[in-house]
Amino acid sequence: MPLIDDEGNLFGVVNVIDALAVVLLLAVIVAGITFVGVLGSDSGGESEPETRYATVDLGGQPDYVVDRVSEGDTVTVNGSSNGHTITDVYVTPVNTENGGSQAQITVRVAVNGKAVEVEERDDPIFQFAGKHPRAGDSLTVETGDYTASGHLTSLESEGESLSTDKTPILLESTLSESTVDELDEGDTVTLGPHTTATITNVQLYPASGDQYRALIGAELSTLQQGSMPAYGGQTVTVGSQISLSPGSYDLTGDVVRRGTDQEVGEPTTTGAQIELENVHPEVADEFQAGMTETVRGETLVTVQSVETEPAAVVLESEDGNIYQREHPRNKDITLSVELQTQRTDTGLRFHGQSLQAGNNVTLDFGTTTVEGSVAQLE
Numbered sequence: 001m002p003l004i005d006d007e008g009n010l011f012g013v014v015n016v017i018d019a020l021a022v023v024l025l026l027a028v029i030v031a032g033i034t035f036v037g038v039l040g041s042d043s044g045g046e047s048e049p050e051t052r053y054a055t056v057d058l059g060g061q062p063d064y065v066v067d068r069v070s071e072g073d074t075v076t077v078n079g080s081s082n083g084h085t086i087t088d089v090y091v092t093p094v095n096t097e098n099g100g101s102q103a104q105i106t107v108r109v110a111v112n113g114k115a116v117e118v119e120e121r122d123d124p125i126f127q128f129a130g131k132h133p134r135a136g137d138s139l140t141v142e143t144g145d146y147t148a149s150g151h152l153t154s155l156e157s158e159g160e161s162l163s164t165d166k167t168p169i170l171l172e173s174t175l176s177e178s179t180v181d182e183l184d185e186g187d188t189v190t191l192g193p194h195t196t197a198t199i200t201n202v203q204l205y206p207a208s209g210d211q212y213r214a215l216i217g218a219e220l221s222t223l224q225q226g227s228m229p230a231y232g233g234q235t236v237t238v239g240s241q242i243s244l245s246p247g248s249y250d251l252t253g254d255v256v257r258r259g260t261d262q263e264v265g266e267p268t269t270t271g272a273q274i275e276l277e278n279v280h281p282e283v284a285d286e287f288q289a290g291m292t293e294t295v296r297g298e299t300l301v302t303v304q305s306v307e308t309e310p311a312a313v314v315l316e317s318e319d320g321n322i323y324q325r326e327h328p329r330n331k332d333i334t335l336s337v338e339l340q341t342q343r344t345d346t347g348l349r350f351h352g353q354s355l356q357a358g359n360n361v362t363l364d365f366g367t368t369t370v371e372g373s374v375a376q377l378e
Contacts, residue, residue, distance in 0.1 A: 050115040052126050053087070053108055053159050056139050058150035060094060060102040066192035068146045069105055076142045080129035082112040086141070087160035090223050091194040093245065094233040101245060103191040104233060105148065106223060107141065108162045111155075126155070163224035167236055168200070168261040170217055171244075171253030172352065177210040179249050187246035196221045197231070197244055200261045204295045205351035206364035208371075212295075213352050216253060217261025218244065265342030265349055271304075271378035274361065276333040276370050278311045283368055284331040291365050300340045300351070301363055307334040334375070335363075348377070 054077075061069075073086040088108035093101045113128030125132050133139075133152055140149045175183065189197040201217035222229035222236060229236045232243065236258060243252045257264065287308075293301035310326035317323065341350045348355040351362070359374045 047114040047116040047124075047127075050113060050126060052111050052113065053156045054111045054133070054139070054152055055154045055156075055162065056107050056109055056141060056150050057153050058105040058107060058141065058148045060096070061105050061148055063103070063192065065146045065148050066091060066103045066105065066194070068143075069107065069148070070193075073143055075109065077109060077111060078129045078131075078140055080113075082128065084112055085110045088162045088164075089194070090162050090164055090221070091191050092196055092221070092223065092230075092232055093189065093191060093243075095243065101243070105150075106153075106162060108160060109141065110160065165222050165224065165229060167220045167222040167229045167231070168217065168259060169220060169236060169242070169255050170215060170257035170261050170263065171242060171251075172256045173214050173216065173251055173253030174207060175204075175212050175214045175251060177212070179251060180204060180212050180214070182247075182249040183214070183216075183251070189244050189246050194221075197246070199244075199246060202296075203263060203352070205300070206293065206295070206362050206369065208362060214251075214253070215256075215263050215352050216251070218242075219261065263342055263349075263352070265344035268341055268343045268348075270339045270341040270348055270350070270355070272337055272339055272355075272374055273376040274335045274337055274363065274372040275375045276335065276372045278327065278330045279333055279370070281329050281331060283370070284308060284333055286365070286368055287333060287335065293363050293365055295364075298340075301365075302338045303335055303365075304338060305336040307336075308332070335372070 058065075058069075069086065069089055071086055071089055075084050075086060077084045086107050087110050090106040092104050094104045096102050111128055111133075113126055115124035116127050117124050127133075131137075133155055135152055135154060137152045138149065139152050140147065142148075183199070183202055185199055185201055187199040188195050198219045199216060200219050203215040205213040205215075207213045220229075220231045220236065220242075222231045224230070225235060234240060236242070236255060238255050238258055240255045241252060242255060243250065245251075287303065287306045289303055289305050291303045292299045308331050311330040311332045313325050313327045315323045315325055339350050339355075341348045341355060343349075346354075353359075355361075355374065355377070357374050357377055360371055361374060362369065362371050
């Protein structure tokens with residue numbers, strides 16, 4: 001028997017047109033069942049309006065976005081305009097690949113969606129903009145004034161505020177004299193309307209040349225990441241390197257203390273003898289009792305007395321013998337000084353460093369800077 005006879009019947013029984021109509025109907029039914037099944041697996045069942053709080057990392061953003069993003073903004077999220085509201089904003093500076101700095105923005109958004117009952121799940125699924133959002137999803141936040149894209153880091157059932165804090169730290173850095181001239185307590189790091197860090201105290205100690213060892217107290221606006229505070233895109237721990245740009249200068253330092261902006265130890269006064277060897281006579285003549293090392297009005301060293309004797313010179317004769325002789329001009333000097341130090345559980349600190357007999361120290365008396373060895377501590 002032919003597949004289709006002369007009258008257009010399939011196997012001589014069913015008209016071909018009727019058969020195609022049946023096949024099409026079956027296809028529609030199967031597709032409908034499949035669609036309902038898929039829909040039912042993610043969004044079927046009853047639903048109720050619900051608000052969740054999304055933390056969205058918008059990453060680095062230009063200044064005009066930083067200026068405009070603010071708490072209370074009504075935003076569209078991924079095209080859904082159900083009255084979503086930014087409830088909190090956190091801004092921090094991050095370093096860019098070209099060595100500059102850019103503002104990184106994190107926002108908390110009250111997202112209005114619905115809780116959908118789903119078969120084989122005890123808890124409903126939250127949906128908005130037709131999807132079930134998950135950590136890592138890309139999100140676009142938009143108003144009439146700005147658009148910013150980022151990714152979802154968390155979605156919680158409550159909490160309008162981000163987990164932020166003010167974290168005091170103590171930084172150690174070596175700074176040039178020009179930077180020291182700009183640096184002062186109260187200096188702030190600002191990004192748009194946001195203050196991200198404040199210099200709370202500055203302790204300066206002379207180092208070599210026109211350099212200063214600086215212990216800088218700062219208060220950072222930090223965002224909690226797990227159990228650790230973060231600033232500038234990194235966790236803040238002892239040993240972390242933090243960069244700050246308060247206005248006209250930049251500084252980078254290592255975190256030596258977290259949770260306090262004060263130098264370790266209790267202030268105390270320590271007597272010491274500092275030996276200076278082979279000093280040029282014009283320099284040696286400058287030393288006298290009462291001279292001081294003073295930085296920004298704070299006296300760190302006071303000379304109590306000065307002892308001078310000819311410097312020793314070691315000579316070798318033509319026959320190979322070694323002789324010690326007095327230098328005809330240069331002097332060896334012993335300074336009896338009073339040092340402003342810090343007493344800690346592990347010993348004394350001076351100029352921000354451990355102080356022990358045998359250490360070398362740099363002293364800046366204004367008209368002259370010398371390096372000597374600590375011969376004795378009293």
